[in-house]
Amino acid sequence: MNRPIRNIAVACLVLFLALIINANYVQFVEADSLNSKNGNRRVINEEFSRDRGSILVDGKPVAESVKSKDEYKFQRKYPDAELYAPLTGYFSYIFGRSAVESTQNDVLSGSDDRLFVNRVVDLVSNKQPKGGSVELTIDPLAQKAASEGLERLGDETKGAVAAIDPRTGAVLAMVTQPSYDPNQLASHDFDKVQAAWKQLTGDADQPMTNRSTESTLPPGSTFKLITAAAALENGVVNNIDDKVKAGSTLKFPGYGYTLPNENGGNCGGNEITFERALNVSCNVAFGGLALEIGQEKLAAQAAKFGFGTDPISGLAASPSRFTTPDTTLEPPQLGQSGIGQYDVAATPLQMAMVAAGIANDGNVMKPYVIDTVRAPNLRVLDKTQPERLSEAVSSTTARKLREMMVSTVTQGTATSAQIPGVEVGAKTGTAQSTPDRPPYAWFVSYAKDGDKEVAVAVLVESSDTARDEIAGGRLAGPIAKSVMQAVLGS
Amino acid sequence: MTTPVWVPRKRRGAELFLTFLAVFIGIAAYASVGLGAEGRIPADTYKLGGALIVVAIATHLIVRRVAPYADPVLLPLVIALNGLGLAMIYRLDLGRQQIDPDRAAFANSQLVWTAVGIAAFAGILIAVRDHRRLQTLTYTFGAAAIGLLILPLIPGVGQTINGARIWVVLFGFSFQPGEAAKVCLAIFFAGYLVVKRDALALAGRRIIGIDLPRGRDLGPILACWLISVGILVFQRDLGSSLLFFGLFVVMLYVATERPGWIVVGGLLFGAGAYFGYAAFGHVRVRFDAWLDPFGDPDRNGQVINGLFGLAHGGILGQGLGQGSPQLTPYSFSDFIAASMGEELGLTGLMAILLIYGLIVERGLRIALTCRDAFGKLLAAGLAFSFALQVFVVVGGVTRLIPLTGLTTPFMAQGGSSVVMNWAIIGLLLRISDQTRRPAPEISTFDSNEETQVVKMS
Numbered sequence: 009m010n011r012p013i014r015n016i017a018v019a020c021l022v023l024f025l026a027l028i029i030n031a032n033y034v035q036f037v038e039a040d041s042l043n044s045k046n047g048n049r050r051v052i053n054e055e056f057s058r059d060r061g062s063i064l065v066d067g068k069p070v071a072e073s074v075k076s077k078d079e080y081k082f083q084r085k086y087p088d089a090e091l092y093a094p095l096t097g098y099f100s101y102i103f104g105r106s107a108v109e110s111t112q113n114d115v116l117s118g119s120d121d122r123l124f125v126n127r128v129v130d131l132v133s134n135k136q137p138k139g140g141s142v143e144l145t146i147d148p149l150a151q152k153a154a155s156e157g158l159e160r161l162g163d164e165t166k167g168a169v170a171a172i173d174p175r176t177g178a179v180l181a182m183v184t185q186p187s188y189d190p191n192q193l194a195s196h197d198f199d200k201v202q203a204a205w206k207q208l209t210g211d212a213d214q215p216m217t218n219r220s221t222e223s224t225l226p227p228g229s230t231f232k233l234i235t236a237a238a239a240l241e242n243g244v245v246n247n248i249d250d251k252v253k254a255g256s257t258l259k260f261p262g263y264g265y266t267l268p269n270e271n272g273g274n275c276g277g278n279e280i281t282f283e284r285a286l287n288v289s290c291n292v293a294f295g296g297l298a299l300e301i302g303q304e305k306l307a308a309q310a311a312k313f314g315f316g317t318d319p320i321s322g323l324a325a326s327p328s329r330f331t332t333p334d335t336t337l338e339p340p341q342l343g344q345s346g347i348g349q350y351d352v353a354a355t356p357l358q359m360a361m362v363a364a365g366i367a368n369d370g371n372v373m374k375p376y377v378i379d380t381v382r383a384p385n386l387r388v389l390d391k392t393q394p395e396r397l398s399e400a401v402s403s404t405t406a407r408k409l410r411e412m413m414v415s416t417v418t419q420g421t422a423t424s425a426q427i428p429g430v431e432v433g434a435k436t437g438t439a440q441s442t443p444d445r446p447p448y449a450w451f452v453s454y455a456k457d458g459d460k461e462v463a464v465a466v467l468v469e470s471s472d473t474a475r476d477e478i479a480g481g482r483l484a485g486p487i488a489k490s491v492m493q494a495v496l497g498s
Numbered sequence: 499m500t501t502p503v504w505v506p507r508k509r510r511g512a513e514l515f516l517t518f519l520a521v522f523i524g525i526a527a528y529a530s531v532g533l534g535a536e537g538r539i540p541a542d543t544y545k546l547g548g549a550l551i552v553v554a555i556a557t558h559l560i561v562r563r564v565a566p567y568a569d570p571v572l573l574p575l576v577i578a579l580n581g582l583g584l585a586m587i588y589r590l591d592l593g594r595q596q597i598d599p600d601r602a603a604f605a606n607s608q609l610v611w612t613a614v615g616i617a618a619f620a621g622i623l624i625a626v627r628d629h630r631r632l633q634t635l636t637y638t639f640g641a642a643a644i645g646l647l648i649l650p651l652i653p654g655v656g657q658t659i660n661g662a663r664i665w666v667v668l669f670g671f672s673f674q675p676g677e678a679a680k681v682c683l684a685i686f687f688a689g690y691l692v693v694k695r696d697a698l699a700l701a702g703r704r705i706i707g708i709d710l711p712r713g714r715d716l717g718p719i720l721a722c723w724l725i726s727v728g729i730l731v732f733q734r735d736l737g738s739s740l741l742f743f744g745l746f747v748v749m750l751y752v753a754t755e756r757p758g759w760i761v762v763g764g765l766l767f768g769a770g771a772y773f774g775y776a777a778f779g780h781v782r783v784r785f786d787a788w789l790d791p792f793g794d795p796d797r798n799g800q801v802i803n804g805l806f807g808l809a810h811g812g813i814l815g816q817g818l819g820q821g822s823p824q825l826t827p828y829s830f831s832d833f834i835a836a837s838m839g840e841e842l843g844l845t846g847l848m849a850i851l852l853i854y855g856l857i858v859e860r861g862l863r864i865a866l867t868c869r870d871a872f873g874k875l876l877a878a879g880l881a882f883s884f885a886l887q888v889f890v891v892v893g894g895v896t897r898l899i900p901l902t903g904l905t906t907p908f909m910a911q912g913g914s915s916v917v918m919n920w921a922i923i924g925l926l927l928r929i930s931d932q933t934r935r936p937a938p939e940i941s942t943f944d945s946n947e948e949t950q951v952v953k954m955s
Binding site: 012013014015016017020021026038042043045050051053079 | 596748751752753755757792795805806807808809810811812813821822825839840843844847848851852854855858859862865866871874875878881882885886888889892893896897898
């Protein structure tokens with residue numbers, strides 16, 4: 009009977025080999041795909057139990073993990089929660105993560121490939137793996153100034169501020185109001201998290217939307233900067249002293265519609281200088297210029313400033329648009345588009361990029377919020393290198409546009425942003441949407457003082473201010489000014 | 499002239515050394531569970547460890563006394579598995595009670611059952627001095643196997659737990675008689691086949707190139723097996739039916755030395771599996787869960803969680819007490835292999851599989867070297883059923899084959915399983931002791947010629 013027994017021994021060997029090979033397959037080959045499957049509580053738990061890295065602003069944490077006594081070992085905390093929520097995002101057991109918590113998750117959780125050596129060292133020394141930290145580009149003073157500026161308009165105010173360094177694209181301030189408290193979503197009391205989530209997502213004011221990158225609204229007269237740029241670039245107007253058509257209304261032959269000026273006034277004559285037209289935000293002049301430039305060239309100019317692209321990495325963002333793709337605009341629509349109405353929609357960040365491009369000699373830099381990424385031992389793993397998005401206009405055109413923006417501050421609609429002894433250029437905007445809601449107040453500006461530069465866009469969607477008081481210069485201008493002052497340190 | 503006699507070495511010293519190693523694995527596992535889950539070594543580690551050492555030494559001394567030539571490797575292997583299993587069950591108690599403090603703890607009862615198992619092991623070694631005596635009770639064991647299998651079907655005694663009616667509750671203790679039936683059946687098969695093997699192999703008619711045994715030779719064993727499997731199918735115990743079928747076919751093959759039995763068995767298994775798939779909803783569910791567990795994550799939560807646990811463990815494991823095996827339903831019994839894979843990693847799981855493999859290898863080696871046909875058959879049957887059981891349960895948990903309910907020997911929580919597996923090891927050691935023992939000295943007639951030859955003259 010020994011022969012069958014030997015055969016059985018071989019059969020048993022095959023069975024055990026099959027088990028061992030299969031175990032290798034599941035635990036080694038298939039492990040990664042299993043770990044990334046939805047509903048894998050082990051991976052969520054593990055991530056939650058890890059000493060997650062901090063998100064820092066000027067060396068101080070705006071998101072950090074502190075030890076907790078429950079089963080998850082660590083609790084995510086957000087000091088200054090509402091101020092930095094649009095940047096940090098939330099880190100929730102049930103609802104996942106957003107913004108920098110999401111895009112930098114590999115580093116923060118410590119699973120990034122660049123932290124491989126750290127993980128091995130931790131494994132050998134039997135230490136809990138620790139995440140790396142992320143330093144944001146935000147200037148805390150500017151962030152604070154922007155937030156306080158919006159708050160001064162009242163609790164009901166909805167709006168956003170985006171400020172960037174024109175030379176690098178580094179985001180210096182990014183504020184949205186109303187904001188939310190990510191601590192509520194990071195709580196380990198899941199019933200409370202559920203309730204908070206329900207309340208936040210059900211809120212008509214959408215506090216979890218980052219208005220400066222996600223909400224696209226008609227930019228109104230601030231879009232005239234782009235129309236002006238296109239006019240100069242395409243030779244429609246050559247100098248800022250050239251005369252352009254003005255008056256009180258723009259007629260479109262063959263159409264019943266006429267384009268009026270804001271408040272129905274005259275721009276100061278039937279022919280004024282190009283510079284003056286921007287200073288007083290003359291709709292008739294820029295509507296007419298748009299017709300002369302043509303849809304194609306105007307759209308191309310907007311695209312060069314970043315319209316139609318996802319402008320920022322590391323945050324959720326909506327692309328701004330000049331018009332819906334594949335649409336041919338009728339002359340009245342093109343005229344309206346030239347002054348930032350009709351179908352034009354932009355985010356505050358996009359408008360800040362326009363001002364920044366003009367301030368930076370026509371070069372638009374790609375905005376970014378992640379300055380440096382560090383390992384747990386503070387070794388720098390990555391430092392964002394500024395990257396040029398495009399050359400929007402020539403440096404000559406940029407210089408002319410700056411001159412026009414500066415004179416708008418000194419003698420035009422944007423006087424509220426004057427800072428003594430500092431070069432400040434700006435453009436206001438009061439955009440109409442539907443008749444039943446108040447217009448949006450915009451303010452797009454830049455400032456240069458010595459080795460410091462900043463470009464700011466402010467949007468006030470609604471506030472406690474009376475309707476006829478709403479104007480970009482009055483409402484949004486002071487906020488932009490305070491942000492610029494904070495950055496310049498003056 | 500006397501030829502030099504080969505005397506096998508007893509190797510009891512080696513066994514003692516390996517036993518200490520195995521006990522150390524168990525104690526170290528227990529301590530690291532406490533360290534991993536609660537940050538400190540459990541306070542009763544020294545007490546428990548001391549008790550374990552005492553029990554191990556006592557077991558070793560019994561073997562040394564009553565089975566001095568027994569295989570020296572089996573006992574340490576089993577102690578290592580049992581210790582690891584206990585530590586893991588304790589770890590899962592902690593984990594499950596972290597979720598819900600009211601959940602039952604199993605570690606203590608498992609410890610008691612382990613003690614009962616070791617007692618059964620020692621009892622068999624002491625009571626059964628020669629395994630060939632079991633052969634005289636062939637039909638008794640056959641009847642006992644069927645009786646044990648029927649027990650759970652008796653109203654009032656049997657109990658349905660999780661859809662399978664394989665439990666007996668007596669005096670507050672629940673027990674799976676199927677585990678004991680397996681051993682009884684193996685003894686019956688071995689005893690019967692030893693007697694009938696020549697008739698089965700040679701007598702009979704040849705139909706279409708196949709030698710069919712006579713009905714009176716195959717009949718009783720076929721009947722006994724059919725009844726067993728019939729009962730198990732009725733009780734919805736898929737794993738055990740498969741196990742009994744495999745045991746039957748392989749022992750038939752070993753006894754008759756005819757590979758045709760394997761072929762016939764394989765075909766029958768295929769037909770049975772197809773019938774089961776077509777006729778029983780619960781078989782279909784298992785089969786579908788095997789092919790595509792993520793197709794219905796709610797229903798296949800257990801299999802999916804087991805896979806998640808294994809993946810979470812990766813190559814080196816989370817460390818004892820530091821994974822989350824408690825998230826998997828029945829992580830302490832059916833799915834303890836997945837729990838081991840999660841906390842000890844691929845490395846640990848492979849080590850455990852190797853230990854199982856070594857146990858099977860030692861069992862088959864005993865069968866090979868055994869001098870009597872009954873012992874040979876019994877050892878081969880027990881070793882193979884052990885291998886098959888490990889394959890079915892670990893293969894089911896790791897999605898190599900569809901999941902069927904069987905216990906992981908020596909590790910899974912469950913009293914009957916632990917006790918009967920210790921009993922199996924007792925039987926194997928008994929057979930190996932007989933096998934390796936030097937043949938009794940036969941007094942030779944020529945040793946003292948003077949007294950032998952009487953001169954008549």
